[in-house]
Amino acid sequence: MTDGLRIHDLHTGYRKKKIMSGLTTPLLPRGQITALLGPNGSGKSTLLRALADLNPAQGELLLNGEDLMTLPSATRAQKVVYLPQSLPQGVHLHALESVIVARRASGSLHSHNVEQEAYAILDKLGVAHLAMSFLDQLSGGQKQLIGLAQSLIREPDLLLLDEPLSALDLNYQFHVMDIVARETRLRNIVTVVVIHDINIALRHARYALMLKGGELIASGLPGEVVSPASLATVYGVDGRVEYCSRGLPHVVVDGVIP
Numbered sequence: 001m002t003d004g005l006r007i008h009d010l011h012t013g014y015r016k017k018k019i020m021s022g023l024t025t026p027l028l029p030r031g032q033i034t035a036l037l038g039p040n041g042s043g044k045s046t047l048l049r050a051l052a053d054l055n056p057a058q059g060e061l062l063l064n065g066e067d068l069m070t071l072p073s074a075t076r077a078q079k080v081v082y083l084p085q086s087l088p089q090g091v092h093l094h095a096l097e098s099v100i101v102a103r104r105a106s107g108s109l110h111s112h113n114v115e116q117e118a119y120a121i122l123d124k125l126g127v128a129h130l131a132m133s134f135l136d137q138l139s140g141g142q143k144q145l146i147g148l149a150q151s152l153i154r155e156p157d158l159l160l161l162d163e164p165l166s167a168l169d170l171n172y173q174f175h176v177m178d179i180v181a182r183e184t185r186l187r188n189i190v191t192v193v194v195i196h197d198i199n200i201a202l203r204h205a206r207y208a209l210m211l212k213g214g215e216l217i218a219s220g221l222p223g224e225v226v227s228p229a230s231l232a233t234v235y236g237v238d239g240r241v242e243y244c245s246r247g248l249p250h251v252v253v254d255g256v257i258p
């Protein structure tokens with residue numbers, strides 16, 4: 001089966017620092033969210049940036065059977081969209097304009113209803129009222145939502161979201177993950193999301209990768225990847241997975257392992 005993303009023997013890092021030496025993963029499924037888990041500094045952003053061609057890398061990145069590493073940069077940029085933890089500073093555009101620019105950057109130069117499309121995506125995310133606000137005058141959470149609109153409108157095959165919930169309130173965290181899950185399913189794309197909140201990962205993701213020190217420690221169903229053993233070895237905490245009255249799993253941390 002070739003539908004999905006398979007990372008094979010990936011080497012990446014920075015000029016003076018190797019972060020990943022031969023990372024190989026199972027097939028990350030299409031149509032479902034993959035949560036990328038791991039402690040601070042474990043290599044999550046480095047991996048997403050390598051997938052997005054923003055960090056130097058060697059290896060194979062097979063997306064639906066096609067090796068991204070062999071594609072011209074422009075072709076790869078149309079297929080892969082990376083949303084960083086925060087939008088670049090100093091961009092003096094309205095939110096709506098920024099989404100239109102993102103759409104045009106993805107190659108849709110001649111669509112007559114780009115503005116309508118952009119507005120519809122803002123509306124879907126619940127931020128149509130911010131359409132005429134300048135990006136540099138938005139709150140952190142509002143900027144994250146506009147960044148997500150910019151990412152979705154580019155219609156990637158591989159969507160990479162780096163902590164898209166970090167500035168969002170409880171309501172928006174659920175709202176955004178529901179939308180990302182739905183769009184991932186409808187578009188049948190591969191979506192990898194860095195999530196620090198393990199309970200959100202358990203609730204919304206259907207697959208998970210757990211990294212530590214640039215290495216893959218566990219992969220599979222989130223409920224299998226997150227266990228007392230992995231919480232201890234990867235995060236150094238004494239934790240349990242409990243099931244609430246609705247049968248949903250959640251992690252309870254009893255303390256830090258001395």
Ligand SMILES: Nc1ncnc2c1ncn2[C@@H]1O[C@H](COP(=O)(O)OP(=O)(O)OP(=O)(O)O)[C@@H](O)[C@H]1O
Binds near residue numbers: 044047
């Ligand atoms: N530009 C850089 N130059 C050199 N080293 C870097 C650079 N960016 C990150 N690193 C190092 O790479 C390692 C992995 O960092 P990365 O940002 O990928 O971790 P992360 O898992 O995303 O962490 P966090 O959860 O804190 O965002 C860390 O040791 C970090 O210090």
